[in-house]
């Protein structure tokens with residue numbers, strides 16, 4: 290049974306909303322949905338320019354629509370992902386709000402698909418606490434009357450001019466069995482690798498295959514590796530405070546060539562080694578967490594493994610070898 294780890298990458302950014310979208314978002318905090326006049330049309334959500342002619346639209350021509358509307362078309366989402374607006378099955382629908390000429394795309398919460406049809410009347414279910422975001426409407430629900438979910442904290446105190454947005458992706462990676470063995474061995478303060486039965490090269494980590502001979506490296510190929518090595522490459526990371534970044538100060542990731550082998554452990558953390566003292570040729574030794582510490586899977590796909598928490602200066606003199614920097618993998 291293959292084990293998976295889940296990873297998420299999040300890129301946060303801010304955007305300024307401008308006079309039209311800003312007014313729309315501010316309206317949402319007031320439980321009002323605004324459109325904009327364009328000739329005899331009312332465009333919802335409002336745009337700054339007429340999509341037909343490209344003509345600039347007058348922000349003074351914004352008008353309130355809805356709050357109820359009619360479903361023009363819909364599709365059922367039976368298994369929502371974490372990126373969807375609701376955590377249970379729902380519909381995405383084009384809803385023509387009363388007074389609007391164009392449909393608004395939003396979620397409709399009916400519980401089951403057979404409770405929804407084209408022509409159904411729906412109204413917004415507002416969030417009690419609104420920030421000026423399309424998600425201030427949790428979903429549309431059947432009927433003519435808007436609802437508020439929970440205590441109503443009222444409109445925004447100032448016009449909404451900016452929006453925070455996190456673009457994110459979540460993916461699942463299979464964990465090769467060799468990495469689970471590596472992590473397990475780290476409980477006993479062992480670093481294991483695998484010796485290829487064909488070429489006799491030794492690997493540690495990776496996907497559990499010899500890339501030269503394309504043979505799988507199983508438990509019977511496991512060998513113990515030394516606990517000392519030499520830094521061959523490094524990078525100093527100055528952390529940007531993106532969501533989930535727990536580091537606040539510059540920190541090092543080093544590549545360690547294990548003594549007497551060709552094995553390089555890449556992107557290893559260091560312990561008691563200040564950033565300014567990290568250099569190629571520095572001698573280091575494995576640093577271990579206490580055996581009873583509960584260690585998570587942070588190292589499963591990179592960095593140190595399990596109870597191997599990083600590399601600490603061994604106190605030996607540096608290795609002077611100009612070829613060291615050529616040893617990356």
Ligand SMILES: [Zn+2]
Nearest residue numbers: 485488499502
């Ligand atoms: Zn091989």
